[in-house]
Amino acid sequence: MDRPIPNGSVVQLKNVTKRIGKRTIIDNLSLDLPEAEVFGFLGPNGSGKTTTIRMMVGLMALTDGDVIIRGHSIRTEYEKAIRHVGAIVENPEMYKYMSGYQNLLHFSRMIPGITRQRIDEVVDLVGLKGRINDKVRTYSLGMRQRLGVAQAIMHKPSLLILDEPTNGLDPAGIRELRDYLRKLAKNEGITVFVSSHLLSEMELMCDRVAIIQAGKLIDVQSVRQAGTANDASAVSTVVFEVDQEEGALQLLQGRFGVKRSEGGLTIEADRDTVAAVNAELVQQGIKVYSIRVLSKTLEDQFLEITGGESVV
């Protein structure tokens, strides 16, 4: 029934555009989401994340372009396309006057093939077993978030969309969510599309991040997970902390883009060069107290790309 996935993308956004009145809120946004990845969608408040997500799930009509989910157009084959999507758009709003279980039962009835057993399974998975028969009215935000995740994954979607899921969660909750989403992507092969205006979270959570600003897609960056970046030939920015900065600067003058910076001298070099420079400095009687690689964070990249506009 579902068409094969072209080039491994579960979801393709093709020239997605939204205009309301004369304002262009989303401008010609194209993006491919690969299978089994946690894909971040980063942008300042008001940049159009929620609007994009609303169009992806058919809550808003596209002015132009299309969204293809598992080969089905959200415009022309809505029911087939949305079958593969689980989502929380903005806040995890549930029927407050019903219990958590009744809420899940409600949504399970809308998609054929979800058994009671499956409901129990997801209740277990999100850790709501003890409170599932209480009214949602009595839930904390964190619990509502989990119930939201439960309804979103109940039907085993190929794409899980979460709009700013960390809003209102404490650090422990965020860490828990992060581990959980990574597990879903790796073990179940689900593509997770998660939006946020916080860089720090995106770096921790995602394999790749698309950056949006003022409705335009600016860049897609892959996030380096700790420990994977130590490629021998990769050039990085390295800080040397030395006792005689003046002498060291003269010695290295004109080489490796050396410059003085906070906490010492920085050079651009690969691993072997760093070792050689260290030996040279020591030979000249300059004491080296520490050598540190300045890893370029997503934040630096983001600031570079957006020209320094803050995103907190």
Added chain:
Amino acid sequence: MLFDFIQLIRNENMKIYTRVRTWIMLGILVGLVLAIGIIALTMGESPNNWTMMQTESMILFMLVTIFTVVISAESVAGEFTAGTIKLLLIRPWSRSKILLSKYISLLLFALLQAAVLFVFTFAVNAILFGYDGSQAVTQQVLGVNRDIPPLALMLLEYICQIVNLIIVVTMSFMISTVFRSGGLAIGLSLFLLLGGSMITGLLSMLNKAWVDYILFLHMDLTPYISSPTMDIREGVSVSLGFSLGVLAVYYIVFIAVTWYVFKKRDVAA
């Protein structure tokens, strides 16, 4: 497929009947029937059971109308106000079918109230004041010039009230869909219903032909039970067919507007 659609109706029913207010409404209806009967009894009155049933039904149907407006005005607007509309719509169902399931569950709720009212006004008054089912009652006690037993007359009156109720549900459902705010939808629906029939009373004094097509003049069909025509303004009377035609046009317009707006609307709640 049909089975799957019934699941949607079950959902909507669940949303109506897990709320305490629904049961309070039904409780008030039953309670008032009992209370009115018992008060009449303790005052030493011995009215005819049909007179009691007819009077109570007439009064309590106003309450049923209000309850129906509250529930149907909240039906769509409430989901927008609470934000649950988003989770409701992102399912493999067209918006039309989701809306239809809501509409059907509201009609069922209206019918349930009418049924409860019928059964209780019938049974309570028969128990308290005795039962006289003879055909003579219709003319002599209830004053309706028809050769039918009183029970049949009551059924006819209820059918008229149910037609009225269907129009009420449909109108407040439309307002609910168009205005998306629960409180506003309830307020506006009640205002239109109560204000509408008052203003229409004034308008019908005008001798203008367009007055004949005002919805509120045709919502009460009970006059047709005892007469083939109904006077709607000075010197003008219309037939049942005319009234049903006017109702049908309004009905179709309400339904068309509701479905069109719901299907087209961007959900940005």
